[in-house]
Amino acid sequence: MSVFIEKKKRLSNDSISQLEDELEDNPLDYNKWxxxxxxxxxxxxxxxxxxxxxxxxxxFKLDGEQWCKYINFEIGKGDFKKVEELFAKCITTVDNVELFRLYVSYVRRVNDVITGGEKARSTVxxxxxxxxxxxxxxxxSGELWNDYSEFLKSWTPSQSWEKQQKIDLIRKLYKKLxxxxxEKVESMWSTYTKWENEVNSSTASRFxxxxxxxxxxxxxWNIEWxxxxxxxxxRKVLPYGLDDSDKDNRKEIEQQLQYWYKWIEFESRNNLNLKDDDLLNKRIEYVYKQAIVSLPFVPELWYRYNQFLMNGPSTEDSNSLNMNIDILSQGLILNPKSYLLSFQLSELYEKETNLAKANEVINNLVNKLIQDHSQIIKQIEEINDKSIVKTQNINGDADNMDEDDVNKPKPGYFLSEHDIKSLKDLKLTEKELSRNITLVYTKLMMTNKRSSGIKESRQIFKQAKKFANIGxxxxxxxxxxxxxSDNKKTANKVFELGLKTYGTNGKYLLAYLDYLIMVNEIESIKVLFEVSITNLLKEIEDPEGVDDMDTPVWIKNENxxxxxxxxxxxxxxxxxxxxxxxxxxDLGIVTSLEKRFKKYFPEDDELELFRSRYSYDSIDLIKYDLGKSVKYIEQDTRGDIDQFFDYDDETFDKNKRRKLDLPSKPKETAVANQPVIETQNGFIGESIYNLLRILPSASYYGNVEDHVFNSKKLVELFNSLDDIRNQ
Known part of the structure; x- marks a missing residue:
């Protein structure tokens, strides 16, 4: 305890040490850095x-602004050896205009053209x-180009051939820039035209x-951009991602992400009419590089940048593959719990037949998720411990209580509203993390099956089972x-093993039943069905805490x-x-099931069970007899959807129609439950109907009262006009 107090005291008196300790716990906190x-x-x-x-x-290896600060610090100290070491580390990987202006400035400083002559000028x-x-x-980059042109113009050659060389160099530079x-292209054009006229007014117009x-x-291009x-x-580093808890931060990231994607798409259209594909790809790649610098905590950007490179002309080149690996590795440093980047990098290593590295990437992800899970469990336990202490305080001294009395209080019975909410949120987070850890383990298992075979994948299965909350x-x-893998007996044993843990998990029981149906084991199907129903009925008939008068409402609701x-x-x-x-x-089994269904759920409509037997996927023919409609469409405008459409009872009746989600339109423009317009014997043409059915409803454009005709208000207006006239 004394160590903790001393540390706390030190932190309160030393802001630098406090920040260092906080960054030790969270090294990705950009603002604190x-x-x-x-x-x-x-x-x-x-x-x-x-x-x-x-x-x-x-x-943050690509942060050019901080590289500039560090290098300027060393320049200020006069440690040129250190400066050159720093430039060597960043100049080939960091694309930042100010960093390169600093680089040129340093080169000019150590290569004085006055004393160094032509050799120094050539170096610069x-x-x-x-x-x-x-x-x-x-x-x-306008300032960098301006620095370059001003440097050339500052040259005062002594020989006539040098003067011509100077003009040629400047003209060549302007031709490029x-x-x-x-951003400064217009001012540079003015500078250029003025320079040409000063050089030779008679040839200026031609050039x-x-x-x-x-x-x-x-x-x-600049105007459209x-x-x-x-x-x-x-172009600044935004220190948060799309998963940020702050709504305003997420909104800013989403907006900036759209700007970057618009820029990338704009470059892809080649509005500059570049004839060189390599130059076009260079421009697109450059935008991606700038995007990941500005939005380093958006895994999607790293993924799309890497995909762009992988789809390039040199995808089979080993150097290209190494670059892909470097990019994804850097992305994972900044997004260590990214499923997207972890899976993509693991696949790259797998393609290289480097299974050890592929496993390492996924294991790193699993370990980080398990660390988060442990923290959540710890917080849940702390709240539960708090409730037990309160319970004991209410019931008296635990040392003087009988064993039955000590066991009587249950965690969570005496909690504040804040603790109850926190506990619910933590349980949801724990459940989500457990599921995610499970799914990542399954991907790791499949990776090993593909690369090395069934034996290695079984080792992953054994490893994953050690996680107490595995799904x-x-x-x-x-x-x-x-x-x-032609191991049906082993598959059956695994399902049986899982039944011991997940015997009351409905999703597992359905998955097991699907498997048995697939392999056509009739007797096993019957056994599993009976076991499943028995297990679930036991949970229903003997609920914990539902009828206990002392059980708080929120726990009863959970149960x-x-x-x-x-x-x-x-x-x-x-x-x-x-x-x-x-x-x-045979129908004997079916009849027996119907009787049991009625027994278990006497308030439910038996028709629902009967309908389910005669449905095909989402198509229910019995809906015809219930006054519903089943549409048959030969071909949708997209040409890639199912020919049959059916409607759920909850979203369709005689006065409602199904919404159409067209991929070419944003999802939010599709509005469900819009009025049906009958056309079979109707009064409007089919083309008008087809237009109306894909248009969003009036509510899409805001509050209905703001833009829908209101006859009541019109009458009120006319009445007020009469009053005004009478006045």
Missing amino acids: IKLIKQVMVKDKEEQIRNVFTKYLDI ISAFEFSVNRVGIDVK LVIPT IADKSAEFMEARA NNITDKSLS FELYVENALMEYY LEKINNHKYFIKRLIKKYGKFATKFL
Whole structure:
């Protein structure tokens, strides 16, 4: 306890140490890193500054702004060796205009053209050329191009041939930069035309005319780019992702993500009319690079960037594959719990036949999820412990109580509303994490089956079972994997093993029943059905805490929810078995099932069970007799949907129609339950009907009262006019 108190005291007196400790727990907290960098820069302790920058840039390797700060710090200290080491680390991987301007500035500083002459000038020009080749296509690269042109113009050659060489170099530079749609392209055009006229007014018009068309394309591109990004595209690092708990942060990320995608799509249309495909791909890739710098915590961007590279011309090249791996690895550093990036990187390693690395990636993901799960369990236990203490305090001293009395109080009986809500949220989170961990384990199991065979995948199954909260899906997937590996007996054993743990899990029981139906084990089907119904009925008939007067309402509700869930799966099991018996067994079994259904659910309509036996997928012919409608469509406008449409009772009746979700329109434009317009004997044409059926309802455009004709208000208006006239 004393150590904890000393640490707390130290933290309260030392903001830098406090930030360092917090970043030790959460090294991806960008805002805290920036705050820490600012504070250590103020302290001006060299080793501390270097240590902080090194740790930060090991994580945020592409943050050009912080590379510039670190390098400027070393330049200020005059440690040029350290400066060059830093440039070597970042200059080939970080595409940042200001970083390259700093690089050129440093090269000019150590290569003085006054003392170094032609050799120094050549070195500086090479640095400029390297820089504009890397980041010269950036919309914000205007200052870099301007630095380059001003450097060339500052040259005062002594020989006439050098003067001509200077003019040629400057003209060549303008030829390159004026076709690039930077923010300063118009001012650069003005500067260029002025320069040509100063060089030779008689030839200026010819040179200007040669570049005019390309300049106009660049200018038009720049205008359109500003339109599609609303002049609101952020190039700063946004320190949160789409999973952020703050609604405003998520909204900002979504908006910025759309701007970046619009830019990428805009580049793909090739509005600059580039003839060189490599140059076009370079521009698209450059936008992706800038996007992942600005939105580092959006896994989707890393994925799409990597997919773009994988679909490029050199996808089979080993260097290209290494680049893909590097990109995804960097993405996973910033998004260590990303399912998307973990699965994609694992697949890349698998394609390389590097199973060890493929397993390592997925295992890293599993371990992080299990750590989160352990934290959730700990928080649940803390709340439960709190409730037990309160219970004991209410009932008296636990030491003086009988064993029966001590066991009587149950966790959660004496909790505040806040604790109850927290406990419910934590349980939901725990359930979600358990499911996710289970599904990741199944993917790992399948990876090993594909790459090495059934023996290795069984080891993953054994490993996954050690997780106390593993889900039923692991057993189902493992059993099916065994079955499709011609190990039916093993598959049956796995399902039986799972039944011991998930004997009251409706989803598992249905999956097991589906399997037995698939392999046509009639007797096993009957046995499983009876076992399942018995297990679920026992849970329903002997509920925990539902009838206990001392049980709080929220716990009763939880238990009632479980009971309703069991009832739901009993119905599904009866319907599934009944449908199977109708098709392949005999009506005696079906009749018996109907009687049991009526016994278990006397308030339910028997017709529902009968209908389920004669439905085909989502098509229910009996709906014809119930006044419902089943539409038959030869071909939808998309041409890729099922020919038959059927409607659920909850969403369709005589006065309602099915919504159509067209992929070409945003989902939110599709509005359910719009009025039916009968056309068989109707009064409007089929084409008008087809138009109306895909249009959104009036409610899509806002409040109904704002845009729907209101006759009552019109009458009120006329009445008020009479009153005004009488006045």
